[in-house]
Amino acid sequence: MAEIHISRVDVPNWKHVEKILRHWLAYIGLRRLVAMAVSVVSAGVVVWLLIRPSAPLVEAVVPQVGVAPVVTASTVERSGELIVHVTGAVQKPGVYRLQTSARVIDAVTAAGGATKTADLERINLAQTLIDTEQIFVPSRSSSRPRTTVAPRLRPSRTTVPLNIPGVAAPNVAPSVPNNDARININSATAQQLDTLPGVGPMTAKAIVSYRSQKGPFSSVDDLLNVPGIGPAKLAAMKSKIRVS
Numbered sequence: 001m002a003e004i005h006i007s008r009v010d011v012p013n014w015k016h017v018e019k020i021l022r023h024w025l026a027y028i029g030l031r032r033l034v035a036m037a038v039s040v041v042s043a044g045v046v047v048w049l050l051i052r053p054s055a056p057l058v059e060a061v062v063p064q065v066g067v068a069p070v071v072t073a074s075t076v077e078r079s080g081e082l083i084v085h086v087t088g089a090v091q092k093p094g095v096y097r098l099q100t101s102a103r104v105i106d107a108v109t110a111a112g113g114a115t116k117t118a119d120l121e122r123i124n125l126a127q128t129l130i131d132t133e134q135i136f137v138p139s140r141s142s143s144r145p146r147t148t149v150a151p152r153l154r155p156s157r158t159t160v161p162l163n164i165p166g167v168a169a170p171n172v173a174p175s176v177p178n179n180d181a182r183i184n185i186n187s188a189t190a191q192q193l194d195t196l197p198g199v200g201p202m203t204a205k206a207i208v209s210y211r212s213q214k215g216p217f218s219s220v221d222d223l224l225n226v227p228g229i230g231p232a233k234l235a236a237m238k239s240k241i242r243v244s
Contacts, residue, residue: 084129086111088137089118103128107135117141182242185223186216196237203228217243 025033080100084107087093091112098106105125108114117139129135183192185207193204203226210226211217220241223229 082129082131082133084132085134086137087134089115089139090137091115098129101128104135108137115139182240184244185220185241186211186243196240198233198236203233219243 081097082100082102083095083097084102085095086107090108091114093111096107096110098110103125104123104127107129108120108125114120114137119138119140122138123135183196185193190201190204190208193199193207194201196204199207206226206228207223214225217223220238220243221234223234223241224231
């Protein structure tokens with residue numbers, strides 16, 4: 001074992017302290033001291049790794065350039081903006097927020113522009129956009145049809161004649177709601193006919209079969225020609241049926 005030398009310092013009772021230190025150093029040994037030092041350092045590193053602040057998430061430090069956040073339709077309407085999905089032969093496909101006056105060319109530009117393989121002659125770059133629309137930019141090798149914009153589902157509006165001097169208003173017939181709940185025996189299915197009073201599955205199938213072979217009924221009384229239907233059964237269902 002290597003001899004350990006301890007330098008004398010100006011400490012009261014140094015000889016007694018030196019004797020104790022030599023005793024413990026000789027008892028423990030140099031290798032044990034080194035091992036203990038390494039263990040203490042390793043334990044300190046582990047504790048530091050456990051208590052150090054966690055690194056921020058990747059999503060928090062990487063900016064999402066050009067991708068619009070999810071917003072509600074009411075928010076878009078109030079802000080005068082719209083959200084569209086640009087895909088196909090563009091540099092950065094994704095969802096983008098644009099002004100309500102934007103056109104297809106603006107959406108392509110927001111997506112980083114078209115790629116070298118894009119076939120811009122197959123789309124209408126001047127077309128105006130609406131909210132929730134998808135713009136697909138085809139490539140020259142794409143076999144996708146020319147329709148590149150998703151169907152526009154606009155709310156139906158009631159046509160109101162405009163009072164313009166010198167222009168005759170079109171004759172628009174007012175729509176009359178059909179409140180007739182009776183079953184049309186010329187178009188009803190067997191399941192619908194089965195709901196009538198006195199009509200079961202067999203009679204319903206007989207009505208459909210007769211109608212297919214003989215043609216539509218001209219009146220409800222023609223049901224008497226269907227096998228299995230008599231005056232009593234016709235009277236029970238007469239207020240529930242109609243022809244047209």
